[in-house]
Amino acid sequence: MSTLLKNVTNCIWHAFDSLQNKDVVHKSKLKVLTANIGTLLDLYGVEKGLDHFKSSQELTFDEFRYYLQHEVFSSLPKTTTLPIVREYEKKISEVCWLVCRKSLLSRDKGVFGDDSVLKLFRIFCLLGDLVQDADDSNHYVVVLQPSEAGIVAEQLVHCLGLRWDAADWEALGSSIGHFKWAAFLAVLEAKYCGDQQLHSEALVEAVDEIYDVFIEDIIKKGYLFKRGYLLPTMREYWCVLQPCALTYYKSSSQKEQCGRVTIDEYCSVEAAAGEGKIQRFQLITPDRTFEFGTQDHKSRLQWISALRQAAAVSGGVEGYQRRARAIRRGAGARREREVRETRARLQHEVKARLAAEAQAQELVELAQQDNKKLEELKHAQVELERLLQEETQAKRDEEIVRALQARVLAEEWERREELERLQEEQNKMLEEERLKRHQFELLQAEKESQFKEAEKRLKELEEEKRKLDAELKAAQDKISKTENTAYALQVQLRDLNPVLRNGERARRALSFVPTTKSSSDTLIDVRAIRHLKILDDEEKL
Structure with a gap:
């Protein structure tokens, strides 16, 4: 019956461990242990098969467990009741305890009695796991998980009427790790039962209480x-x-x-x-x-x-406790699996975030390049506008000069007496021009401050582009609008080419005007040019 052997494997290992020498035990010693186990199970003579099992006179624990499974426990009925299985477990545990009790009871200052230690031993074997030793892969050891040991310690503390400190136990469990039998018993005796005020009867009752819960399956x-x-x-x-x-x-x-x-x-x-x-x-x-x-x-x-x-x-x-233990282990395994999956998901998200940040950095660099091109286009636009204004002003100056020249030539003698009045008006107009120029400079300074604020805002937008992926699309739309504006400027420049050609024809026409002028004509030309500049400044404002 494999279930019974599985339930008592930890007890049998402790008995085997007390007899072994360098991970093996002589068959003569194992025959005594096997005979006692067979007698408890109403099976006689099962130890005789050890003489023909393996050619060596010494067996490892794996070999001995294989023999028990196929030669001893397989002879039991496959279907049996839980009370019978529990009775078999109790008897086999007591036999194994008789073999290993001397080594398991050895400690400096014992708090629990021998009977209480036996009950704690059975609880330890119930909740413990048989694992390979980390130092020697051929050697086994029974260990208790910190969570399982904490359940036993917590119930013992509650039965003694003491206060349970979960945080203290977590710190202790993390420092010790897996509990072996000696460490488990030492922690219970020294940390939770070492108080001199605790009566021995109280300790016995507390151990009996947790023994009833774990071993007797008292719900x-x-x-x-x-x-x-x-x-x-x-x-x-x-x-x-x-x-x-x-x-x-x-x-x-x-x-x-x-x-x-x-x-x-x-x-x-x-x-x-x-x-x-x-x-x-x-x-x-x-x-x-x-x-x-x-x-x-x-x-x-x-x-x-x-x-x-x-x-x-x-x-x-x-039993009930074995099923509860399996459920706890399953829940713990699920939690560990969920933790691993969560860690893997977080790592994937971190990698995705880093990739997104790298892509965002590339997009920001592209945006910076586009902004640089946009600035160059803006400077080119300003330069073209300036050249266009100069060309327009030159054309207007030429037209005004030509008109004034013809007018001055016709009215030169009639307006000679008004020369002084015109000079005074000219001075007044110059003063107004200076005032308007000052206003224009103020307006230009205001526009420059607005331009600096716009540049500052552009830098802030660039910072936001690095942090928020969602605004990248807005930046791209802005770049697209800028390209459309540049294209519109090119269209306007293309439309202005006929105007520039007309200005060239006008300059050629003026080249045929006579250049010989009197002093009065020259004065009138200067006055006309100044008047044209004033009109041009008013147009700009």
Whole structure:
């Protein structure tokens, strides 16, 4: 029966470890251990096969476990009940304890008695794992996970009426790691039971309490009212609930058993209506319906839940605690798998973020290059506008000069007496020109400050482009608009070419105007040119 061997493997390993010498044990010693195990299982003569098993006189633990599985435990019935399996485990554990108790009980100052240490040993073997030693791959060792050891220590502390410090245990578990038997017993005795005020009886009761929970698979115990079969009266009993049975006694000492109710997966529990202070519920079995009661509603709910749980785990040959341990291990494995998946996902996200940042950096560099080109286009636009204004001004100057020259030639003698008045008006106009030029300079300074603010804003936008991927598209749209503007400027420049050609023709026409002028003509030309500049400045404003 492989399940029974699996349950007692840790105990057998401790017995094997106490007999071994350099990872092997002589067959003569193993024959005694095998004979005792076979006697407990009602199998006789199973140790004789060791003489013909392997050619060497010494066996490793793997070889000895293989022999037990195929020559001893395979002879047991494949289907058996949980109480029988539990009884076999108890007997085999006691035999193994007799072999290894001397080495396992050796310590400086013992707090627990021998019987309590045996019970803790069985709990350790129940929750422990048989793993290969990190230093020697051929050597095995039974270790207890810090979480499993913490469950035992926590229940022991609660049974002693002390306060449990979870953070302190996590720090201790992280420093020790996996608990071997010596470390596990030393921590329980020195850290939690080393207080001189604790009475020895309290320690025994506390160990018995956790032994009942882990080894005896006691799901719940306490006082219950039970209705008699012949007399319909409710009598109070001390009840102990296990996965396969509900046993009731006269008192909490559990010395006088009054009855036992078998529980299987076909049993059900229902709340029942009752009169008085007793809160009743019914345990329905295939053979009979039992009626129980509690003092309050909360206790009734707890007992109903416990009974349903016992019925759910009653099938099979594994106890309640072994199933709970498997569930905890499965949950821990799922958590570890989720943690690994989360770490892998985070690493993938980090790589994706780094790739996105690199791509964003490239886009920012492209945007900077485009902005640089945009600045160059803006400078070219300004230069072209300046040249266009100069050309336009030159054309206007030429037209005004020509018109004034013709007018001055016609009215030269009539306006000679008005020369002084015109000079005064000219001075006034020059003063107005200076004022307008000053206003123009102020306006130009304001535009320059706006341009600097625009450059500052552009730098801020560039910083935002590095941080926010979402604004990259906006930057690209802005670059596209800039390219459209540059294209529009090119179109305008192309449209201005006929105007420039007309200006060239006008200059050629002026080249035919006579250049000989009198002093009065020259004065009038200067006045006309100044007047044209004033008009041009007004146009610019």
